[in-house]
Amino acid sequence: MTTPHLLHRADALLRGLPEPSPPGATAWRSRLAILAAFGALYGATMGSFGERPLQAAFSALKLPLMLGATFAISLPPFFVVNTLFGLRDDFRRVVGALAAAQAGLAVILASLAPLTAFGYHACGLGHRPAILLNGLMFALASLGAQVVLRRSYRGLIAARPAHRAMLRAWLGVYVFVGIQMGWVLRPFVGSPGLPTRFFREDSWTNAYVVVWEIVASVLSGS
Numbered sequence: 001m002t003t004p005h006l007l008h009r010a011d012a013l014l015r016g017l018p019e020p021s022p023p024g025a026t027a028w029r030s031r032l033a034i035l036a037a038f039g040a041l042y043g044a045t046m047g048s049f050g051e052r053p054l055q056a057a058f059s060a061l062k063l064p065l066m067l068g069a070t071f072a073i074s075l076p077p078f079f080v081v082n083t084l085f086g087l088r089d090d091f092r093r094v095v096g097a098l099a100a101a102q103a104g105l106a107v108i109l110a111s112l113a114p115l116t117a118f119g120y121h122a123c124g125l126g127h128r129p130a131i132l133l134n135g136l137m138f139a140l141a142s143l144g145a146q147v148v149l150r151r152s153y154r155g156l157i158a159a160r161p162a163h164r165a166m167l168r169a170w171l172g173v174y175v176f177v178g179i180q181m182g183w184v185l186r187p188f189v190g191s192p193g194l195p196t197r198f199f200r201e202d203s204w205t206n207a208y209v210v211v212w213e214i215v216a217s218v219l220s221g222s
Contacts, residue, residue, distance in 0.1 A: 010034050010107045013100060016151050027096065031103040038103075038110035039064035042137075045113040046188050049120050049130045055190035058198050062185045064106070070178040071102050078170055085162050094163075097152030098170065104148035108141040130189050183207035 009030050012018065040060040047059025075095070082091055119125050119133045149167070156163040182188075184203050190196055 006033060006037055010038065010103075013104055013148065014107060016148075028099065031099045034103040035067060035106045036064045038106040039067055042106070042109035042113050042116075043188065045116050046134055047190065048117065049125075049127070049189045050192045052190055052196055054196045055187070058196070059188045062188060062198075063109075066178070066181050066185050067102055067106060070174060070181045071098070073181070074170070074173045074177045078166075078173060081169055082166055085166065087160060087162060087166060090156055090160065090163070093156060094153075094166075097149060097156065100152050101145045101149035105141050105145035108144040109137065112137045112141060127189065127191055134189060180207045183210070 013031075013034065040063065043063030044056045044060035046063065047056040049055075075098075078094075079088075079091060082088055082094065087094070116133060116137055120130060125133060153163060153167055157167070183205070184199075184207075186200055186203070187194075187197070
């Protein structure tokens with residue numbers, strides 16, 4: 001897949017236009033290619049903190065993995081919920097809409113990569129501010145991806161209003177899984193005081209327990 005074709009597809013995705021596909025190509029392969037390419041671009045930028053090339057390479061691999069794994073893990077329970085609410089017949093269209101939003105998220109993240117790089121290299125951010133900056137970039141990209149998702153869901157909701165509740169359910173499941181997946185796959189922004197690694201030694205712990213411990217320590221003043 002050439003870069004011009006990929007850019008044309010990303011542009012069509014953001015604008016809500018039919019995606020240009022060469023003969024034999026499918027929307028699924030198009031969105032997967034967009035997710036992998038644009039996700040890797042932002043991942044490499046994210047991992048460039050401290051100018052460590054190996055960390056940038058690791059993050060370029062892990063960010064598309066995080067987005068794809070979060071999507072794959074969230075989909076089966078969402079399928080069951082849609083089935084319980086009598087929406088199973090629409091699920092192929094639902095998955096297409098969700099996949100479009102995932103690809104859109106990756107494209108928007110990639111568009112924010114210059115801001116992240118500017119914060120790292122021109123503003124001289126420390127490690128924790130760099131993490132907060134990336135959190136802000138993900139928040140902005142998620143808002144943009146919501147536009148793509150709601151636009152893709154418009155026809156589904158118009159035909160069957162129960163899809164509106166399902167959309168809210170998807171967001172809850174996706175955020176819950178995504179936070180834990182991001183924790184498992186860390187680091188994305190490597191700490192200068194630690195060696196460069198693909199995973200942290202304590203990766204398979206609970207992100208929510210750690211967050212609660214941090215909040216509790218702040219509230220207690222310890």
